[in-house]
Amino acid sequence: MSALNEGMVRTARLSGPPLEGFALYGFLYVWNEADIIEASVRNLFLQGCDRVFLVDHASDDATAALAQAQGAQLFSTHAERFFEESAKVLLANRCMAEVSARSGLEHVWWLFTDADEFPHGPGGRTVRGYLEELPGNYRVVGSRVLEHAPDAGAFAPGTNPVARYPRARPDPVAHCPAGHLKHQLLRFDRDAPPLYTGPGYHIFASDACPLPEPESSLVVHHFPHRAPAVTAARLKRILEENRLKRMLRDWNDPAKAGKGAAGETGRIEKDLHHWHARLRDLKKTYRLHETLPLWTELVPPEDAVMAGWEEPQDSRRVPRP
Structure with a gap:
């Protein structure tokens, strides 16, 4: 990519x-x-x-x-x-x-x-x-x-x-x-x-x-992920307090979708921004650890x-x- x-x-x-x-x-x-x-x-x-x-x-x-x-x-x-x-x-x-x-x-x-x-x-x-x-x-x-x-x-x-x-x-x-x-x-x-x-x-x-x-x-x-409790609390707060409001506003703007503009930044699925995906997939991320090689x-x-x-x-x- x-x-x-x-x-x-x-x-x-x-x-x-x-x-x-x-x-x-x-x-x-x-x-x-x-x-x-x-x-x-x-x-x-x-x-x-x-x-x-x-x-x-x-x-x-x-x-x-x-x-x-x-x-x-x-x-x-x-x-x-x-x-x-x-x-x-x-x-x-x-x-x-x-x-x-x-x-x-x-x-x-x-x-x-x-x-x-x-x-x-x-x-x-x-x-x-x-x-x-x-x-x-x-x-x-x-x-x-x-x-x-x-x-x-x-x-x-x-x-x-x-x-x-x-x-x-x-x-x-x-x-x-x-x-x-x-x-x-x-x-x-x-x-x-x-x-x-x-x-x-x-x-x-x-x-x-x-x-x-x-x-x-x-x-x-x-x-981006450290101890599970700390990471989960930080992600939840970012989303629940709507701290990404302006970024997500651009992301949801139909006029910008699919044009490689600011609104597409972070889009990993059709209707899902990467910040929401990170919280959704948190348990999967921690399970990933043992499947990866040493750096x-x-x-x-x-x-x-x-x-x-x-x-x-x-x-x-x-x-x-």
Whole structure:
């Protein structure tokens, strides 16, 4: 399955020296992610991020406090009740533009993730270690995503979910000819046309497009399901409080159905949005765990190491100034 954007990016083998003197910043947009946020922020620092920025969608649990305790910086709070992808994207791009401009740096790599996404570099490297060897003429790196299926056991906040739930399947959707689901590692260059992240961090835009991307990819582990009770309660609340009202309004608009527009996003069956399907199929999802291979069997042997987490899991990486 693919939704290719050949005008956005092209795969190219480029040579040249790696970029020196860059910063690596992480970005998270979150709502009530207290069970996973500590591990998520920790992973970004373990991957070499100098700073991690947070937009909190008015969480009413400890998400923001837990993230900040791990070293994340609160960029803003989005108080709107309803979730809209367009608002998330707007705030992500605003953060990238404002923070990069204030940094005084010539080059800033930005790693955009959701709280349930855990990226690392290829070849047993952290994201920073990978970028330190990447030719400096690349400004975007694609991601291959593994969808992890949990068992029914508990998850200890702050620990590595990849170790806790190691079974997975690859996400088959591609948004570029190289087969990447996401393009969530983008670089700000002060003297080059800006890059703008897009919906879901799947796509991006720039006056410089099409941009070259390397054949190598980030490996991203996705954990939309964790401990059953926590996952079920969160899904029920999202749907019962109608937090997706505006997204579902577009989805139900007959004028948009079948045209590949915003209204079709998330449609997995004729009359079923993927959020409703996730709640309906929750028990089936947990039973899926034992049928899937270990994630290390789904990637080349050299990529089957999640760099960064070799350190003791109770240690904290102090963010760079």
